[in-house]
Amino acid sequence: MSSTADELYSFIKVDMNLETFSYWYGEPSHTMYQKKEVIKKDGGTRRLLIPHPAIAKIQKAIIPLLEQYPLVDNAYGHRRDSGGGAVEHGYEHLAPFILRMDIKNFFSSTTPSMFHRAIYLIHGTQLCRNLYDFTPLLFYTPPHEGVAYLPTGAPTSPLVASVAFTPIDRWIINRLSPGIAYTRYMDDLYFSGDEYVAELQKEITAGVEKHGWKINHNKNRIMIRGRDKQIVTGVCVSGSKYRLSKAFRRKLRAELDKDASKSVDEMSARMKGKMAYVSQVDEALYIKLSEYFLKRKEYWDKVNDIPF
Numbered sequence: 547m548s549s550t551a552d553e554l555y556s557f558i559k560v561d562m563n564l565e566t567f568s569y570w571y572g573e574p575s576h577t578m579y580q581k582k583e584v585i586k587k588d589g590g591t592r593r594l595l596i597p598h599p600a601i602a603k604i605q606k607a608i609i610p611l612l613e614q615y616p617l618v619d620n621a622y623g624h625r626r627d628s629g630g631g632a633v634e635h636g637y638e639h640l641a642p643f644i645l646r647m648d649i650k651n652f653f654s655s656t657t658p659s660m661f662h663r664a665i666y667l668i669h670g671t672q673l674c675r676n677l678y679d680f681t682p683l684l685f686y687t688p689p690h691e692g693v694a695y696l697p698t699g700a701p702t703s704p705l706v707a708s709v710a711f712t713p714i715d716r717w718i719i720n721r722l723s724p725g726i727a728y729t730r731y732m733d734d735l736y737f738s739g740d741e742y743v744a745e746l747q748k749e750i751t752a753g754v755e756k757h758g759w760k761i762n763h764n765k766n767r768i769m770i771r772g773r774d775k776q777i778v779t780g781v782c783v784s785g786s787k788y789r790l791s792k793a794f795r796r797k798l799r800a801e802l803d804k805d806a807s808k809s810v811d812e813m814s815a816r817m818k819g820k821m822a823y824v825s826q827v828d829e830a831l832y833i834k835l836s837e838y839f840l841k842r843k844e845y846w847d848k849v850n851d852i853p854f
Contacts, residue, residue, distance in 0.1 A: 595697035636781030
């Protein structure tokens with residue numbers, strides 16, 4: 547039996563009255579989002595679906611429920627409490643051979659049926675029933691009754707996608723030979739070991755695509771120590787220890803300089819997050835970049851005070 551809007555409202559803590567919650571719970575999902583296009587690094591465009599502020603508020607209140615779902619330890623990059631997830635993730639792959647596989651259009655390929663298949667693993671629990679009934683607030687259905695999918699732009703989508711992919715995570719873990727490490731950082735699958743791991747591609751691709759997702763073969767990559775730079779979520783793991791790649795450091799310095807040029811007293815929240823990531827990988831670099839930011843801030847403050 548499905549829960550009523552009143553019952554679902556009681557399961558979350560949201561700064562909203564029941565009447566407003568009930569209104570949005572009954573609305574068609576295509577009225578809950580605004581379309582926005584952003585430019586990608588390669589010059590193409592990415593379409594975002596930005597939730598209405600009321601929907602975003604409800605979705606943020608659902609996140610604690612999603613976080614109760616038993617994800618595998620090998621999954622990274624999806625939770626607010628993941629902290630140094632990218633760093634820990636890179637540490638998993640200090641190995642001679644690394645294989646990276648990319649899931650194509652991860653969010654827009656994830657459907658309610660995939661999500662329901664995953665939560666069936668905890669069938670019979672109140673959490674299972676709640677997540678099932680909250681589905682209309684987690685997915686976007688096109689106006690003319692197309693296939694529903696996860697909206698890129700919703701705060702819940704990273705966790706919902708990870709929940710949906712959990713059965714595949716478990717299948718992969720059970721299929722791997724001892725000595726082969728597996729992790730998933732959102733839509734990137736990583737395999738590593740002391741032996742050549744490229745032969746895994748065919749079997750993993752078949753298993754993933756059997757369940758409805760597609761592998762983007764153009765982004766698959768084999769990284770061999772001594773031949774290639776082994777970059778895992780921005781961390782260079784080519785040696786016996788991990789460090790941030792030169793490209794990442796160069797880009798970060800440029801971003802710090804741009805941030806320092808703004809007429810604000812401190813670093814932006816976005817840059818603070820990136821610097822927190824740096825501090826977990828390389829504390830000496832963190833100190834150096836922090837000093838660089840302060841020097842650039844002092845310079846730009848003087849420039850901005852010059853009357854024109």
